[in-house]
Amino acid sequence: MLGGYKKMKQFISVNDLPSVEKIIKEAITIKNDPYSYAHLGKNKTLGLIFMNPSLRTRMSTQKAAVNLGMQVMVLNIDKEAWALEFNDGAIMNGTNVEHIKDAAAVMGMYCDIIGLRSFPGLINKDLDYSEYILNKFISYTMVPVISLESATLHPLQSLADLITIEEHKSTLLKPKVVLTWAPHIKALPQAVANSFSEWMLKANVEFIITHPEGMNLNPKYTEGAKIIYQQEEALQDADFIYIKNWSSFNNYGQVYDQGEQWLLNKDKLRQTRNAKIMHCLPVRRNVEVPDELLDGPNSLILEQANNRIYAAQVVLKNILENIS
Amino acid sequence: MLGGYKKMKQFISVNDLPSVEKIIKEAITIKNDPYSYAHLGKNKTLGLIFMNPSLRTRMSTQKAAVNLGMQVMVLNIDKEAWALEFNDGAIMNGTNVEHIKDAAAVMGMYCDIIGLRSFPGLINKDLDYSEYILNKFISYTMVPVISLESATLHPLQSLADLITIEEHKSTLLKPKVVLTWAPHIKALPQAVANSFSEWMLKANVEFIITHPEGMNLNPKYTEGAKIIYQQEEALQDADFIYIKNWSSFNNYGQVYDQGEQWLLNKDKLRQTRNAKIMHCLPVRRNVEVPDELLDGPNSLILEQANNRIYAAQVVLKNILENIS
Amino acid sequence: MLGGYKKMKQFISVNDLPSVEKIIKEAITIKNDPYSYAHLGKNKTLGLIFMNPSLRTRMSTQKAAVNLGMQVMVLNIDKEAWALEFNDGAIMNGTNVEHIKDAAAVMGMYCDIIGLRSFPGLINKDLDYSEYILNKFISYTMVPVISLESATLHPLQSLADLITIEEHKSTLLKPKVVLTWAPHIKALPQAVANSFSEWMLKANVEFIITHPEGMNLNPKYTEGAKIIYQQEEALQDADFIYIKNWSSFNNYGQVYDQGEQWLLNKDKLRQTRNAKIMHCLPVRRNVEVPDELLDGPNSLILEQANNRIYAAQVVLKNILENIS
Numbered sequence: 001m002l003g004g005y006k007k008m009k010q011f012i013s014v015n016d017l018p019s020v021e022k023i024i025k026e027a028i029t030i031k032n033d034p035y036s037y038a039h040l041g042k043n044k045t046l047g048l049i050f051m052n053p054s055l056r057t058r059m060s061t062q063k064a065a066v067n068l069g070m071q072v073m074v075l076n077i078d079k080e081a082w083a084l085e086f087n088d089g090a091i092m093n094g095t096n097v098e099h100i101k102d103a104a105a106v107m108g109m110y111c112d113i114i115g116l117r118s119f120p121g122l123i124n125k126d127l128d129y130s131e132y133i134l135n136k137f138i139s140y141t142m143v144p145v146i147s148l149e150s151a152t153l154h155p156l157q158s159l160a161d162l163i164t165i166e167e168h169k170s171t172l173l174k175p176k177v178v179l180t181w182a183p184h185i186k187a188l189p190q191a192v193a194n195s196f197s198e199w200m201l202k203a204n205v206e207f208i209i210t211h212p213e214g215m216n217l218n219p220k221y222t223e224g225a226k227i228i229y230q231q232e233e234a235l236q237d238a239d240f241i242y243i244k245n246w247s248s249f250n251n252y253g254q255v256y257d258q259g260e261q262w263l264l265n266k267d268k269l270r271q272t273r274n275a276k277i278m279h280c281l282p283v284r285r286n287v288e289v290p291d292e293l294l295d296g297p298n299s300l301i302l303e304q305a306n307n308r309i310y311a312a313q314v315v316l317k318n319i320l321e322n323i324s
Numbered sequence: 325m326l327g328g329y330k331k332m333k334q335f336i337s338v339n340d341l342p343s344v345e346k347i348i349k350e351a352i353t354i355k356n357d358p359y360s361y362a363h364l365g366k367n368k369t370l371g372l373i374f375m376n377p378s379l380r381t382r383m384s385t386q387k388a389a390v391n392l393g394m395q396v397m398v399l400n401i402d403k404e405a406w407a408l409e410f411n412d413g414a415i416m417n418g419t420n421v422e423h424i425k426d427a428a429a430v431m432g433m434y435c436d437i438i439g440l441r442s443f444p445g446l447i448n449k450d451l452d453y454s455e456y457i458l459n460k461f462i463s464y465t466m467v468p469v470i471s472l473e474s475a476t477l478h479p480l481q482s483l484a485d486l487i488t489i490e491e492h493k494s495t496l497l498k499p500k501v502v503l504t505w506a507p508h509i510k511a512l513p514q515a516v517a518n519s520f521s522e523w524m525l526k527a528n529v530e531f532i533i534t535h536p537e538g539m540n541l542n543p544k545y546t547e548g549a550k551i552i553y554q555q556e557e558a559l560q561d562a563d564f565i566y567i568k569n570w571s572s573f574n575n576y577g578q579v580y581d582q583g584e585q586w587l588l589n590k591d592k593l594r595q596t597r598n599a600k601i602m603h604c605l606p607v608r609r610n611v612e613v614p615d616e617l618l619d620g621p622n623s624l625i626l627e628q629a630n631n632r633i634y635a636a637q638v639v640l641k642n643i644l645e646n647i648s
Numbered sequence: 649m650l651g652g653y654k655k656m657k658q659f660i661s662v663n664d665l666p667s668v669e670k671i672i673k674e675a676i677t678i679k680n681d682p683y684s685y686a687h688l689g690k691n692k693t694l695g696l697i698f699m700n701p702s703l704r705t706r707m708s709t710q711k712a713a714v715n716l717g718m719q720v721m722v723l724n725i726d727k728e729a730w731a732l733e734f735n736d737g738a739i740m741n742g743t744n745v746e747h748i749k750d751a752a753a754v755m756g757m758y759c760d761i762i763g764l765r766s767f768p769g770l771i772n773k774d775l776d777y778s779e780y781i782l783n784k785f786i787s788y789t790m791v792p793v794i795s796l797e798s799a800t801l802h803p804l805q806s807l808a809d810l811i812t813i814e815e816h817k818s819t820l821l822k823p824k825v826v827l828t829w830a831p832h833i834k835a836l837p838q839a840v841a842n843s844f845s846e847w848m849l850k851a852n853v854e855f856i857i858t859h860p861e862g863m864n865l866n867p868k869y870t871e872g873a874k875i876i877y878q879q880e881e882a883l884q885d886a887d888f889i890y891i892k893n894w895s896s897f898n899n900y901g902q903v904y905d906q907g908e909q910w911l912l913n914k915d916k917l918r919q920t921r922n923a924k925i926m927h928c929l930p931v932r933r934n935v936e937v938p939d940e941l942l943d944g945p946n947s948l949i950l951e952q953a954n955n956r957i958y959a960a961q962v963v964l965k966n967i968l969e970n971i972s
Contacts, residue, residue, distance in 0.1 A: 008618055019372040035691055045387060055729035055751060059721055059758040063693060064720045071390045074385055076728060081379035091610040093509050098606035102618075103379060105583060106605065109630040162344050185741050281754065282730050282746035283609070286739040294750075301750070306757040367683055369711060395714045397707055404702035406930050415934040417833050422930035426942075427703060430929065430953040461658040623799060 008318040012134060012147040013155050013198065020162070020202045021149055027163050027307075029313040034067045034313065040320045047111035048074045048148065051133070053117045056281060056308050057148045057156065058083035061115055064312035066321065073111065077103070086136060100133070100293050101140045113319055120151035120189050122253035128152065129218065144319045146312075152218070154191045157280050157304075158199035159311035160257030164304045165205065167238055168276055174206055175239040176273070180231055181211035182288045183259040184245035192280050193246045194221040201225060210234030215256050231262055238272040240300075243279050267292050276300050332642040337479050337522065344486070346525045347436065351631075351638040358391045358637065364644045365394030371435035372398045372472065375457070376443040379506035380632050381480065381607060385439055388636035391409060393540045397435065400497045401427070410460060422517045424457070432465035437643055443477035444513050446577035452476065453542065468643045476542070478515045480572050481604050481628075482550050483635035488628045489529065489564055492600055498530055499563040500597070504555055505535035506612045507572040507583040508569035516604050518545040525549060534558030539580050542573055545623075555586055560597040564624075566602050589614050600624050656966040660782060661803050661846065661941050666849045668810070674954075675811050676961040682715045682961065688907050695759035696722045696796065699781070701765045705796045705804065712960035716968065721759065725751070734784060748781070749788045753765030758788035761967055768799035770839050770901035776800065792967045794960075797820065800866070802839045805928050806847035808840045808919055808961035813853065813888055814926055814954045820855055822853075823887040825922070828879055829859035830936045831907040832893035840928050841894045842869040848912055849873060858882035863904050869970040881912055886920040891937050892899075892926050895959060913938050 010016055017023050046065045048058065058074065059162035065072045075081060085104060092099065094234070107114055118136050120128035128151040139148045147155055169175040177200055179193060198221045200207040208226045209217070216227070228234040235241060243264060248254040269275055277299045283289055294301060334340055337458055341347050354361070369388045372382065382398065389396045401407060407426060409420035416423065431438055440461050444452035464471045467522040471479055493499040501524055503517060523544045524531040532550045533541070540551070552558040559565060567588060572578040593599055601623045618625060658664055665671050678685070695707065697700060707721065713720045723729060724726045732751060733744035740747065755762055764785050765814070769777035776799040786793045793874040795803055825848055827841060845868045848855040856874045857865070876882040883889060896902040902957040917923055931937055942949060 041846065043391075045390065047383065050728070053729050055723070055725070056754055057744070058728065060697065062721050063719075066693065071387075073386050074381065077379070077405070079727070080374070080382065081377050085609070089610070089615060092608035093611050097608065098379070099609050101609075102605055102607065105626055106380055106629040107383065109626065110633065176470045243800065252622070276794045281750055282747065283750065284740035285733070285747050285749075287741050287745075288735070290736060302753055302757065305754040309758065367715075369714065371707065397710050399703070399707065401703070403727070404698070404706065405701050409933070413934070413939060416932035417935050421932065422703070423933050425933075426929055426931065426949070429950050430704055431707065433950065433954040434711045434957065 001173070006113070008146050008315070008322055010138065011155060011315045011319070012150065013088070014147065014158065014202055017320065020199065023159070023314055024162055024166050027159070027310045028041060028166065030313050030317065031310040033291065037317050038067065038069040040317060040324065041065065042067035043169040044112040044320060045071045045110065046316065048072060048105055050074070050076050050117045051078055052088070052117050052146070054117055054148065055306055061148065061309035064278060064316055067300060067313055068316055069099045069138050070316070086132060094186060100136050104137045104140035104143070107281045108143045111143060113144050113146060113316065114141060115146040117148035118155045118161065118254065120191070122247060125190050125252040126131045144323065149191055152191050155195055156163050156308065156311050156315065157192055158195040160202055160304055161242070161278060161280070162198060162199055163311060164278065165308040168300060169239065173239070174204060175209070175222070176237055177240045177242065178208045178210060178238040179233050179242045180234065180264070181188045181215055181259065181262055182245045182264070183262050184284060184288050185255065187247040187253050187255050187257055188245050190217055190246040190249055193217055193244050196242055196244070197222045197225055204228045208234050208288060212256060212259055212262065214250060215248060216250065217246065223299040232251050232268060232271065235252040235269065238275040240274065241269070241277055243277065244286055249317060263290065264293060266292055274298065281305060326413045332639070332646055334455065334469050335479060335639045335643070336469065336474065338475050338482065338526055339643045346367045346482065346485055346524065347638055348490050351483070351634045353635050354641065355634040361475055361641050362391065363642060364394040364648065365389065365392035367480060368436040368644060369395045369397060369434065370640065371431055371438045372396060373431065373438060374398070374400050374441045374472070375402055376441050377420060378441055378472065380629055383474065384632035385480070385636040387633050388640055390636055391475065394640070405538055410457060417483050418582065420500070424460050428464035429466070430463045432467045435467060435469050436647060437470060437473045437640065438465055439470040441472035441514040444515070446513065446571060449576040453488050468647065470639060472514055475513065476515050477519040477522070479519055480632065480635050480639065481516055482519040484628055484631040485520060485566070485602060485604070486523055487631040487634060488602065488624050490626070492624060493563065497563070497565055498528060500530045500532070500561055501566065502532045502558050502562040503566045503568065504588070505539055505583065505586055506557065506569045507586055508587070508608060508612050509579065511571035511577050512569050514541055514570040514573055517541055517568050518565055520568070521546045521549055532558050536580060536583055536586065538574060539572060540574065543571065556595065557594060559593065559599070560595045565596065565601055566599065569612055587614065588617060590616055602628060605629060656963070658786065658802060658906040659963045659967070660793065661801050662806065667760055668847065670961055671807070672810055672814050674824045675807070676814065677957045678961050678965065679958040685779040685965050686715065687775060688965060688972065689713065689716035690723040690761040690949060692968060693719045693721060693758065694964065695755055695762045697725055697755065697762060698722070698724050698765045698796070700765050702765055702796065705765065708956035709796065709804070709960040711957050712964055715961055716941065716964055718964070734780060744774050748784050752785045752788035757793045760971060761794060761964065762789055763794040765796035766798055766838070770835050770837065771897060771961050787834065792971065794963060797839055799837065800839050801843040801846070803843055804956065804959050804963065805840055807963070808849055808952055808955040809890070809928070810851055810927060811955040811959060812926065812948050814953070816948060817887065821887070822852060823889045824854045824856070824885055825890065826882050826886040827857045827890045828882065828906065828912070829863055829910060830891045830893045831910055831913070832932060832936050833903065835895040835903050836893050836899050838865055838894040841865055841892050843868045843892055844892070847872055856882050858948060860904060860907055860910065862898060864898065865894065869892055875880055878926060880916060880919065883917065883923070884919045887925040888918065889917070889923045889925055891920055891925065893936055911938065912941060914940055922946065926952060929953060946969065
């Protein structure tokens with residue numbers, strides 16, 4: 001243990017970490033020797049509860065857990081168990097069969113740590129941003145909870161992203177990291193972008209966000225970031241470009257459909273410092289990011305995906321040390 | 325081993341146990357030291373086959389198996405494999421792709437023990453009560469079978485319930501246990517209630533059932549129980565109240581929709597001996613049981629859910645000892 | 649190790665084996681001592697990726713992997729993750745959320761070996777026979793790939809079939825093996841039949857195929873086999889009869905609906921050498937094969953299913969030896 005993490009009791013945002021810098025270092029140490037803590041998970045069970053689809057999170061978190069010697073139980077709760085009721089005091093005479101109060105409490109009895117994925121509805125901003133599903137889950141279960149992407153944040157992704165930046169940055173310069181909005185045809189959550197912003201603002205980087213006017217994220221997560229509405233200006237001298245779509249925060253959940261010119265290509269990157277290309281995946285190729293960037297020599301998308309293992313593993317390790 | 329269980333070859337009802345008393349004692353011993361038999365399951369595989377949704381059974385039985393060192397394979401057979409045919413001699417030119425004869429036999433080759441969940445159709449009483457799915461499964465597979473709730477019984481639930489009663493009973497008195505019917509909007513199986521009755525009648529308790537006239541369970545499972553149609557009279561001096569809805573046995577599968585006054589509340593429990601509240605979950609809150617009882621200090625619902633682990637574990641342990 | 653398998657880097661057809669004879673011997677050795685290579689899979693993860701239903705393949709391959717000490721992650725990719733795009737260069741503005749290029753590459757980062765099931769569409773012969781899904785998957789992932797049945801071949805089934813024939817053949821005679829087409833009501837892939845033919849032509853057997861005229865398989869897989877259009881003539885002196893339906897290769901994907909007289913029965917087998925009956929399962933009983941043959945004393949269908957474990961295990965063992 002590198003010290004200072006004994007306090008990690010949940011992982012739902014960057015604020016659950018005592019130190020971003022230390023956790024990145026520890027993750028890289030684990031990556032170099034992934035089975036060195038295989039004793040920690042003995043007789044410990046991780047429950048992975050999905051309310052939405054998942055590929056990377058599902059597999060990388062499983063892999064992280066087995067690297068630590070844990071047992072894993074995966075539950076697609078909406079498909080394999082019972083439809084959940086979330087309203088306290090509800091008279092449950094509708095289609096929902098089990099209250100989250102009971103489901104969360106029970107799952108906490110069968111697991112030592114629980115990961116939960118619950119996407120936003122993108123209809124009611126206040127409801128989504130209250131994180132009512134995640135927070136109810138946490139309040140009713142009695143074990144540490146890890147967010148596998150909640151309505152507003154995706155901290156395991158951001159941690160993996162920052163590990164990747166750490167591995168690929170020049171050691172001479174403080175890297176310039178630009179988060180750019182990208183076009184998309186569906187309404188996507190703001191979670192990955194919110195979370196990335198929150199993490200970058202705690203990291204030792206110069207951080208810029210660029211998006212169409214009016215397509216701002218929740219200021220809560222971007223306060224302190226430089227925001228530029230001209231994409232090419234923002235990309236100037238960039239070392240890392242994080243490309244991501246999000247639906248409107250202001251006109252909550254609306255797709256911004258006049259953003260085609262925000263699609264990047266090689267030409268637009270000429271003024272960067274040979275910038276690395278990042279995306280969390282899944283990506284709609286040639287809608288959100290062109291093949292030429294995703295498949296080009298500067299693409300880090302697979303490194304990011306790979307680092308999802310070590311992001312999950314360092315988080316699980318620290319929580320295991322706290323509960324064992 | 326506490327002796328006397330060498331004979332457990334399946335677990336589909338209380339009748340598969342040589343002694344209820346001994347298995348309860350053994351379950352509590354295991355609960356106090358859950359990893360003490362981790363060698364028993366080495367190189368043994370448990371298959372959990374679901375034809376219906378499951379949360380508690382799915383997770384608690386997995387947890388029990390890994391506590392014993394077993395490997396677990398979970399199969400949602402209807403969704404992940406093939407639609408099953410159950411009729412012997414059928415000319416299979418319809419929608420069913422595989423006969424249970426073949427599916428059950430094959431699964432028995434890949435697993436050392438199989439758990440099966442198969443709910444009743446609630447349309448044809450004779451068919452459901454013949455347990456044709458479970459029985460065909462047993463007859464075609466060649467390994468021990470554990471019921472994860474069949475059409476008419478749910479023995480792992482009842483075993484967990486009895487462990488819970490044992491843990492919470494006064495040591496001075498033979499406890500008075502009342503099973504009360506509760507209202508519900510959907511047609512539910514009789515399995516939990518049948519099974520609870522069957523187990524209570526073998527346990528060292530005073531057992532009473534109360535339900536609206538005409539809403540009796542199958543007499544096969546309740547013979548010997550005192551049945552009282554006045555709920556408040558039945559609850560008098562109760563130590564444990566097991567609250568559960570079931571659809572009609574007589575008018576098979578019908579919802580009894582004039583039972584609203586059977587919904588319990590605190591006031592109605594004044595004449596009990598500060599009775600503990602039990603329910604198997606999932607529960608439709610404020611339809612079947614009010615929040616004030618489920619969340620009150622006398623609620624045992626989470627203890628019951630937790631004991632599902634040790635119910636499954638003591639059963640698996642005894643079967644493993646028999647087959648190894 | 650019996651020598652000579654160091655080169656197995658994938659398993660998508662019989663051509664990935666240096667020697668059919670040796671692998672059969674090795675599989676039988678493993679069957680007699682299935683846990684003897686449990687060290688090989690330590691810290692190795694098998695990903696089983698299903699685009700279609702599966703019972704035998706799913707469970708037997710899991711069992712094989714845990715016998716070797718591997719961890720297993722199962723993903724029903726269409727239901728639990730994201731709808732896949734297969735066209736290179738596609739502008740992904742439709743219903744597909746993730747390109748196979750990214751999904752396959754990412755899964756390869758989380759797994760040491762990947763098994764993939766992808767059935768044919770049975771609409772476009774050239775597309776199916778190009779094995780575009782399997783081949784794209786292989787080209788984009790960076791780890792060894794095992795076919796769990798592809799559009800045109802099912803090598804794990806054929807390997808299990810050949811193990812079964814080896815175990816049940818007379819040691820005096822070169823066995824006569826007949827693959828016979830059987831009736832069915834749905835359009836089935838040609839994969840099992842193609843693959844069986846390919847394997848039999850490399851085995852030390854006399855191999856005959858019988859089917860209605862015009863219902864030939866792809867000549868690529870049957871070249872060298874004796875083809876007889878009269879079923880009873882073909883069955884003469886047979887030692888093993890492999891019964892299987894396939895849809896038309898010529899009129900691609902069409903159901904041949906004039907084949908009822910091809911349904912076998914005991915009488916038709918009088919001129920055989922007391923032939924053993926084989927089928928890969930699932931089987932539509934009394935449409936494809938009658939109960940009297942499937943349940944008769946000469947049926948090998950459960951032996952075949954059982955040998956699926958050891959087929960998968962010998963393949964995984966050889967690949968593990970190659971990558972460790």
